Amino acid sequence: xxxTTKLGFMTGMKSEYTVCLIIIGNxxxxxxxxxxxxxxxxDRLNGWGxxxxxxxxxxxxxxxxxxxxxxxxxxxxxxxxxxxxGPTHDDITAASVAKAFGVGLVKDQKSYDLMAARxxxxxxxxxxxxxxCLIPEGATTIENSVSIAPxxxxxxxxxxxxxxxxxxxxxxxxxxxxxxxxxVLSRSVGCHLPEGAIAQGLSDIQEGWPDLDVGxxxxxxxxxxxxxxxLRGTSDTDLTAAISAVEDLxxxxxxxxxxxxx
Amino acid sequence: xxxTTKLGFMTGMKSEYTVCLIIIGNxxxxxxxxxxxxxxxxDRLNGWGxxxxxxxxxxxxxxxxxxxxxxxxxxxxxxxxxxxxGPTHDDITAASVAKAFGVGLVKDQKSYDLMAARxxxxxxxxxxxxxxCLIPEGATTIENSVSIAPxxxxxxxxxxxxxxxxxxxxxxxxxxxxxxxxxVLSRSVGCHLPEGAIAQGLSDIQEGWPDLDVGxxxxxxxxxxxxxxxLRGTSDTDLTAAISAVEDLxxxxxxxxxxxxx
Numbered sequence: 001x002x003x004t005t006k007l008g009f010m011t012g013m014k015s016e017y018t019v020c021l022i023i024i025g026n027x028x029x030x031x032x033x034x035x036x037x038x039x040x041x042x043d044r045l046n047g048w049g050x051x052x053x054x055x056x057x058x059x060x061x062x063x064x065x066x067x068x069x070x071x072x073x074x075x076x077x078x079x080x081x082x083x084x085x086g087p088t089h090d091d092i093t094a095a096s097v098a099k100a101f102g103v104g105l106v107k108d109q110k111s112y113d114l115m116a117a118r119x120x121x122x123x124x125x126x127x128x129x130x131x132x133c134l135i136p137e138g139a140t141t142i143e144n145s146v147s148i149a150p151x152x153x154x155x156x157x158x159x160x161x162x163x164x165x166x167x168x169x170x171x172x173x174x175x176x177x178x179x180x181x182x183x184v185l186s187r188s189v190g191c192h193l194p195e196g197a198i199a200q201g202l203s204d205i206q207e208g209w210p211d212l213d214v215g216x217x218x219x220x221x222x223x224x225x226x227x228x229x230x231l232r233g234t235s236d237t238d239l240t241a242a243i244s245a246v247e248d249l250x251x252x253x254x255x256x257x258x259x260x261x262x
Numbered sequence: 263x264x265x266t267t268k269l270g271f272m273t274g275m276k277s278e279y280t281v282c283l284i285i286i287g288n289x290x291x292x293x294x295x296x297x298x299x300x301x302x303x304x305d306r307l308n309g310w311g312x313x314x315x316x317x318x319x320x321x322x323x324x325x326x327x328x329x330x331x332x333x334x335x336x337x338x339x340x341x342x343x344x345x346x347x348g349p350t351h352d353d354i355t356a357a358s359v360a361k362a363f364g365v366g367l368v369k370d371q372k373s374y375d376l377m378a379a380r381x382x383x384x385x386x387x388x389x390x391x392x393x394x395c396l397i398p399e400g401a402t403t404i405e406n407s408v409s410i411a412p413x414x415x416x417x418x419x420x421x422x423x424x425x426x427x428x429x430x431x432x433x434x435x436x437x438x439x440x441x442x443x444x445x446v447l448s449r450s451v452g453c454h455l456p457e458g459a460i461a462q463g464l465s466d467i468q469e470g471w472p473d474l475d476v477g478x479x480x481x482x483x484x485x486x487x488x489x490x491x492x493l494r495g496t497s498d499t500d501l502t503a504a505i506s507a508v509e510d511l512x513x514x515x516x517x518x519x520x521x522x523x524x
Binding site: 026027028029030031032033034035038039040041042043046051052053054055056057058059064086087088089090124126127128129163165184186195196197198199200202203206213214215216217218220230232 | 288290291293294296297300302305313318319321349351352390391427446448458460462464465468475477478479482492
């Protein structure tokens with residue numbers, strides 16, 4: 001499906017809304033930290049009818065952040081970023097996003113006052129911490145109920161914290177800011193047949209329901225190999241018919257459909 | 263540091279070798295499956311003196327794979343891909359990489375014979391399974407000791423399986439195919455000071471050792487907040503001096519350096 005412009009949703013005529021996630025942080029690329037945000041965000045946005053179409057992990061390098069944000073905000077309906085909005089020298093996301101939009105940084109007074117009130121000794125509200133109240137000119141803040149320092153929305157770009165508990169609290173405030181399509185639903189069934197045995201029949205099912213995304217994923221559990229079949233789409237009727245076809249295929253090939261977590 | 267051309271390493275004069283990982287699979291973008299390969303690959307390649315500078319998660323869409331592979335193979339010294347080389351209709355990585363290079367697919371006879379020998383009934387070595395022996399013309403196979411079906415190397419692009427156990431077995435055969443720089447070393451120390459308290463001093467340390475990557479990561483463990491400081495670089499001497507400066511900083515601020523896993 002071709003991408004439409006980022007303002008296409010204003011017509012209300014789009015059938016698909018897309019998002020790209022930009023994960024900002026040397027610690028992910030070095031292998032030190034395993035990203036824990038993509039999965040939560042993808043799942044949450046699916047429920048809001050917004051599909052993650054790409055994700056990029058990039059380093060704490062201004063030129064890379066600027067280029068990536070500018071490419072992605074023109075290509076996808078929404079862009080989410082995680083990471084790089086803390087108080088330290090490697091936290092350069094807000095300044096980089098401002099540069100991508102060609103604007104300066106301004107102090108968000110409300111966040112500043114809320115943060116200042118948390119320190120008994122005003123000296124502890126130092127320059128590093130004050131930096132967390134700077135947002136691009138024209139941006140609106142995204143509330144952070146966990147640790148006060150805000151994220152922000154600039155155009156179709158949503159800038160969130162990298163710490164998972166804070167990221168989740170921020171995302172959960174955004175439902176009313178995102179226009180989405182029909183929620184993406186999924187059905188799955190497993191079997192102990194190998195992927196190679198089921199592949200041809202599954203391909204026929206994909207052809208029969210071109211609007212569904214038919215995925216096949218091998219697994220190894222309790223000393224047995226098997227395959228999980230996952231159907232995704234927005235039509236409950238199609239999903240019900242197609243999952244029934246998959247179950248028939250498994251039985252035809254001598255397998256048994258299994259439904260426990262696989 | 264500016265990227266050099268992908269053949270720059272032939273002069274032996276490069277100080278940094280870069281890799282981009284392309285994770286191919288709708289199942290990662292939908293949130294169904296959490297990627298388990300980036301971290302292993304980053305860590306392994308760091309040891310070989312090759313730094314992961316970017317990672318992209320893209321869907322099983324031919325045009326996206328072709329564009330992404332072609333951009334990345336010109337921009338980074340090495341490209342690794344994971345996923346999409348199985349027997350099912352959504353496994354389109356080999357065909358897409360061939361298209362990116364403007365070549366056709368050819369049967370790798372050695373892999374074909376090895377796979378054929380695994381089936382008692384020749385009918386079980388069906389078209390879907392035979393597809394796994396097709397590699398781009400001019401590619402060399404990457405051995406798979408777990409399940410036989412190979413990965414392949416085409417130019418500076420290394421195509422690996424998505425199943426972690428198979429991906430790992432493939433990567434571990436590649437040491438002699440990659441030219442790297444000095445291994446990337448790291449040192450870390452934690453403390454129960456908040457990031458905001460340590461930020462200024464840490465920024466000074468980063469300025470003092472510009473060749474090191476000084477990272478700061480908040481944590482929450484055993485009901486206490488704290489910060490992990492991680493230094494990365496290729497000079498053991500620099501790392502020893504800088505980590506000592508970080509320890510001094512922690513002590514100055516009234517903290518205690520901690521070394522257990524944080």
